[in-house]
Amino acid sequence: MTKIKKSDLKTQLLQGIQILKSKLNYAEYCYFILAVFFFYHTGAVLPQNGTNFHTQRLVATSRAGASFTLQKKKRNLQGDLIDDFSEIEGTNPMLKDVLIPAIPATTISDSVLNNYLDQLDQFQKITSVFSNTESFGQTYDYWISQLAKLTLKQGVSFYTPRSVIRLMVGITKPGESMTIYDPTVGTGGMFTESANYIRQKGGDISSVTFYGCETAPDIWAICKMNLLAHGLENIFIQQQDALLNTHDLFGKFDLVLQNIPVPTESMSKREIYQFNEAFLKHAFSGIVDDGRGAILMPSSILQEDREDFWRQIISQDWLEAVIGLPAKLLHGTNSAASIIVINKRKLDAREGKVQFIRPINTPLPYSRHNELDDKDITAAIDAFESWRHIPEYASVVSNTTIAEQGYKLSVDKYLSIGNEAPNFDITSALKRYRLAAKEREVAVDRLMKSLEEHFNFQEPD
Template sequence: MTLSSTEAGHLTQQQLESTLWAAANALRGPVDPGDFKAYVFPVLFFKWISDNWDHEHAEAVDALGEDITAEVEAEFHTFTLPDGCHWADVIGTAQNTGVKLDWALQRIQTANPDTLRGVFGDVQWANTERLPQSALMALLNTFQGVRLDPDSVNGDMLGSAYEYLLREFAEASGKKAGEFFTPRHVVHLLVQLLDPRPGDEIADPACGSGGMLIETALAVREAGGNPNTLRLNGQEINLTTSAIAKMNLYLHDLEDFTIVRGDTFREPKLLYGARLKRFDVVIANPPFSLQNWGADTWATDPYGRSTFGVPPANNGDFAWIEHMLTTMKPGTGRVGVVMPHGVLFRGQGAGKIREEILKSDLLEAVIGLPNNLFYSTSIPVCLLIFRATKPLDRAGRVLMVDASKRFVPGKNQNTMSEDDVEAISAAYHRGEDVDGEGGLSLRLVDLDEIAGNGYDLNIGRYLRAETAAEANVEEALLAYQEAREKLATAESVLAEKLKAAGFNA
């Protein structure tokens, strides 16, 4: 195996981020911006593994001398790197580089079945129609001049740079990239509300790139706890995105995690024997209003997730909620989920499920967020917080919070500042607006009052004293907005299929 000859030098955060963005730019033209992540992240991770192997090899030599055996040296290495599979072996291949890269990545995954299975995704590196040799070499050469070992970068830097690139992909590519990325400030707020603690078992049933799981670990560390005591679990249906989640966790110096790929509704894989595993914290920003999500088998779900009823076949929002509530530990469990406002007032089957959940007294808070925070949707969203055991002063009540005015305007997306996040978090935990600036409104509402409104949770009914007619108009407008977005998505999918079939507009 040939070791890299690049000299190690400590990188700044800006240099690292510039390198990552240059890697993305190397793909412009032959690769759709929405697919950049599938190419850049595996190459970054491969370089990181190789540079760390070199670093660990040097440590082994320092500790044991030049005569060490492969068996003894293996104890120094985080991952096994088979002969011929180092970064230098690939970058030194002048022709058919994609074939060599594909071979190396497959062998690395095979050599580390318990930790790296599927981590590099499913890119066909040897397909020069998709990725020309010139573009691949430009991508590889972007990383050739930097070292990613512990002497050059630390986990915080790598993790932050990784999140930077996720954000940049989402901004550059809109909905296609935004589907797997939740804005950091939203994640930060939701984690603060759920208050993860050392030793907790955490799960995200729609984990995307792993940002929610990583934020729980950062929150525990910032509070003075040991994040390595957390047991992090995620399920993600998309192969590329589940691979990105694994890479993301490793690059944040997190190793005790389980990321599984599959359909959470039809084939949940976070199991304890034949039952769903239970967790202290269940957190998610799942895809909104899924159609064809699996309603036909929900009534007889073997995991008991239909306790509150069967959601409509054309909208899986309450299926996510029911799944998450089923996986919440009795006593200590907390659930936090991002949802469209429609779950607060939709009728028919969804309305009956909402009623049953409210009667169970698991819902602690409804928090309406500012508009236009997400890359993947422009519809208003809210946070729903559930607890297996609510505080005594909130039993039989739901905390309603309108935080729609707490944001910083942006050109494409709005954001929430750290002050906004802290204000909303403090209001939730204390049950009052502590900043006194009028940016928030909140109220603890008795379940009897909610029942009197037909178990409608529209925030305006309780905080703005809207009449039934006014609330109905607002709900109709929100439903219309959701329907328009669904139509736009369907038209986009149709256009892509027509293009793939050779029909040009």
């Protein structure tokens, strides 16, 4: 089968939006289009005899195998579509509340729906895109990425660049029989890229279990459709705030992958600080004793004053690497990004040390939709695996040195270490001295009160 060009996929998507946008807003058409694509796919791959879908979890219905062409020229096509979605949801518990809510409250005329479905029929005849079970998952994910870019202009952000996820996955190396968790799962990119990695290594993806949380109902539904389109079977995606889950719901995990959300503009600085730290604590506490993780975040989080938090993490030797990424990479923010790599059971040679890596030294183009090049991803993974000093690129630093720097984790601070002594952070040193002096004063006061209480001891003048 001829490979479909991304430009053709994008053109098809934009043509559909052009037909629908006069009736729907950006949030409505995004969810609606992806639901129709997914349903069209099930109709193309599910035979009429009720044989299971290729994930072995979805069952064919009498409507799903039928072409939309058979339903056209009727009155109230939107009502027919509701019936179609209702039937497949009723037959497949995994799709409960996934498809029906995609039908917009706004009435779409038969003429508009006819035009839109005619366009899909024509595209299917030319490309067989919806019936190609091997490539549909990647196609669906590409459509999600394009819709994310369009909706970002409207202030919506639910997408992590897949190249960044590939870097995180390449560093953490998910494998068979793992439990993988994403507290802010979005559209499921951490899971689909993990699955791609495991399959490329010849692993059995059916042995892997995926857990995630998502608060937005439409993004939660899109995530479930995306994972099913990729053939993932063992998925447990909860529509809830992960921070309300103290890991009683799912337990702990072999691997945690997460992109910490961008705080809302209404949050105060104190609220942002607490918001970020809550997600950091949630991720670390959710990893099993020999597990690992990778967390993507704005670099500003690492520049905030979190000395007490990072002292606890580094004293337990859980931080393995910090990878600095350039600005204008994450959706929803122009700030630089960082990845922290967590490993609760490091190799002996890595104990007591942290690696700092900066994969790209030059600014990215002025665009809000940048991706990392494959060569940059490969170079960063190679540097991490080699675990050595590379001038102006990577440096391995002792936990003691990080403590001397006040537990600040900016990548640039440590890249020079290895060839020359680090710059001494006098501000952090004075802060630690004052804290120690205060603690000593409290301890002496407590001791004197105890001596006076038990021995009537009076401190001499």
